[in-house]
Amino acid sequence: MNLNCNLDGPKVAVIGAGPGGIVAARWLLRHGCYPTVFEASASLGGQWNGECRTSATWPSLRTNTSREFSRFSDLSHAEEVPLYPRRDDMLQYLDRYCDRFGLHVFMRVSTAVRSICKEGAQWTVTSVTGEGDRRETFDWVVIASGHEARPQVPEVEGLGSFSGGLGVIHSAQYRGADRYRGRSVLVAGCSVSALEIASDLAWNEAREVISCYRRQRYVLPKLAAGIPMEALLMTRAAAFSGERLPLEVMAQTLSGVIDGLAGSPERYGARKSDLDVMRAGITQSQGFLPAVAEGRIAVAPWIESVTDDRVTFADGTSRRVDGIVLGTGFRPDLRMLDPALAQSILADDGGLDLCGATFHPAAPGLACLGLYNLVGPKLPVLELQARWISRVIAGEVGLPSDCEMTVGIAQAKEQRLMGAEPMMNATAISFARRAGLEPDLHQFPKLARALLFGPMVPESFRLQGPDALAEAPARVAALAKDICGLESGTFTPEEVAQLDALGEASLL
Incomplete structure (x- = not known):
């Protein structure tokens, strides 16, 4: 016990x-x-x-x-x-x-x-x-x-009668690329699982991979210049900004950041995203857009109907495929x-x-x-x-x-x-x-930069209170340096100016 x-x-x-x-x-x-x-x-x-x-x-x-x-x-x-x-x-x-x-x-x-x-x-x-x-x-x-x-299966005319040899599965049933080698596969959806499965198939010798979806999300890679994307984008400073700035300003700012880190999907040959990043949505895949750029993955709009082994898309084009994988969420x-x-x-x-x-x-x-x-x-x-x-x-x-x-x-x-x-x-x-x-940021002036602009690692919520970890401050500082190259310490004058502009200084 x-x-x-x-x-x-x-x-x-x-x-x-x-x-x-x-x-x-x-x-x-x-x-x-x-x-x-x-x-x-x-x-x-x-x-x-x-x-x-x-x-x-x-x-x-x-x-x-x-x-x-x-x-x-x-x-x-x-x-x-x-x-x-x-x-x-x-x-x-x-x-x-x-x-x-x-x-x-x-x-x-x-x-x-x-x-x-x-x-x-x-x-x-x-x-x-x-x-x-x-x-x-x-x-x-x-x-x-x-x-x-519970997997979500979309309503598509004729989907239940698809006759391709590999059948229709949901992404929840996908167990690897082996059975799809040398075959033509349609992957439906633009979530993480759909794009990762399309990439897995494309890089593991599927003859043809088609990715179709209703809307083109912005696709972030896992890494940018060796730094994990979540360490770059998902900081406390970004969250605090989101609380104070108008939604349209945040959307414009985030769109600019994403464009600088990953580029717009259409530059790789994918479909064009809505300019409003909040409306378009964000997903992540290290290999999807490069595979599109190399012609390993073709992109198409959403499915209009299925007849035997032929899939017709919303733009009127159609393809014959051996199998369909539905990456349509849960x-x-x-x-x-x-x-x-x-x-x-x-x-x-x-x-x-x-x-x-x-x-x-x-x-x-x-x-x-x-x-x-x-x-x-x-x-x-x-x-x-x-x-x-x-x-x-x-x-x-x-x-x-x-x-x-x-x-x-x-x-x-x-x-x-x-x-x-x-x-x-x-x-x-x-x-x-x-x-x-x-954490009360006033109590950790030497961790100020790491806590606001560094990676929001789990230990940053164990700095004080009854569940505090003695090693948490050192871990927060070390991980900020190891992951992002961010030295710990108080704010520079430039950072203070940025915080003042957002009304953040009152938090410190």
């Missing part, structure tokens, strides 16, 4: 043993709660566990965020792990994390949750194993089953929830109506963790959300009021209508503020 476990603390059912469920269990234990983690698969890992039935990864997959952003604040990757970890590296990391905090004992693998319903002040969770059903009551439920739980799976409650949370557009992506006034005692898309690294954000949830359950910070939740839900709907996916840095800061975890 974990020595930090409080048998008398709030009992919390955590649904899913992927990164979100694992980090939730770690922080629930830290704050005096008793977690029980339910996992339908035979082992932990979620998306990073290739044996998990809902995993949407393939063996050769690498992370699209760098090593220092693909982890939690308490544990680094092993030294031999490359800058962009492989799937098995991530799985080993999560297993080591569970070992470090004694989490395995709280996990029930091969245990699927059948239903979750509110009965009085508690929640009843019905789970099923090979030995039959089991009903248990909990004070809280944390749903951490992942945003990628949605969370809330089918285990009481139907009336699930209906309250699920929005018509497939999103979730939640305050701060976490709580709903109709579901006291329920929290959702990680059930959202995000531009940029996700693990550090999952950790901050888990810390917020844990502090709420432990009574250390207050739950948002019903009024605050109503306002938060309205804001979430507005953001979805705009089509803008949340950025990692802004989301991380939002969770940190709600949980009282964002």
Whole structure:
């Protein structure tokens, strides 16, 4: 038994043993709660566990965020792990994390949750194993089953009758390029998974790769001049600017930055993006645009119809293909929830109506963790959300009021209508503020440049308070230098002028 476990603390059912469920269990234990983690698969890992039935990864997959952003604040990757970890590296990391905090004992693998319903002040969770059903009551439920739980399949005329020899699959079913060698493949979608699969096929001897999508997103590489893109773009300074500048000014600024770092997609031979970067959207792939430029990938507008093995596109052109891969996204799976409650949370557009992506006034005692898309690294954000949830359950910070939740839900709907996916840095800061975890920059003058303009590494949220790490200040300074070449220290006169222009000096 974990020595930090409080048998008398709030009992919390955590649904899913992927990164979100694992980090939730770690922080629930830290704050005096008793977690029980339910996992339908035979082992932990979620998306990073290739044996998990809902995993949407393939063996050769690498992370699209760098090593220092693909982890939690308490544990680094092993030294031999490359800058962009492989799937098995991530799985080993999560297993080591569970070992470090004694989490395995709280996990029930091969245990699927059948239903979750509110009965009085508690929640009843019905789970099923090979030995039959089991009903248990909990004070809280944390749903951490992942945003990628249910593949979304678009409605396309004739898609169900496609006769190409390799058939139609969703990107969640893609397991590598081998079966597509020497064949013609259509990859539909412009998200990270769609572009990475198209690139994987193009660089692994598919005869023809066609990438089609409704809108051309701006495509960022993983690295620029050897620096991970998230370290360049997703800083505190950028998030603070986004809070103060008008949306149209931020969009223009971001468009200029992206153009300087990656260039417009049409320069590579891809389609033209909307000039409004917020409307166009941002995605990431190191190999996609170069493969388009070299003619390894052809691009086309969205699918109009499918007849036998011929795909007709919105511009009237058509191609015969052997297989279709649908990289058309996912949605969370809330089918285990009481139907009336699930209906309250699920929005018509497939999103979730939640305050701060976490709580709903109709579901006291329920929290959702990680059930959202995000531009940029996700693990550090999952950790901050888990810390917020844990502090709420432990009574250390207050739950948002019903009024605050109503306002938060309205804001979430507005953001979805705009089509803008949340950025990692802004989301991380939002969770940190709600949980009282964002560092007071006045207290760290020697880290000022690193904290505002350097990479927003997980340790930057462990500088103070009851969960402070003694080594965090040194780690923040060292990683700013190692990743970006940014020396620690107070601001230069030029930086102070920049901050004054944004009204940032008041924060310091």
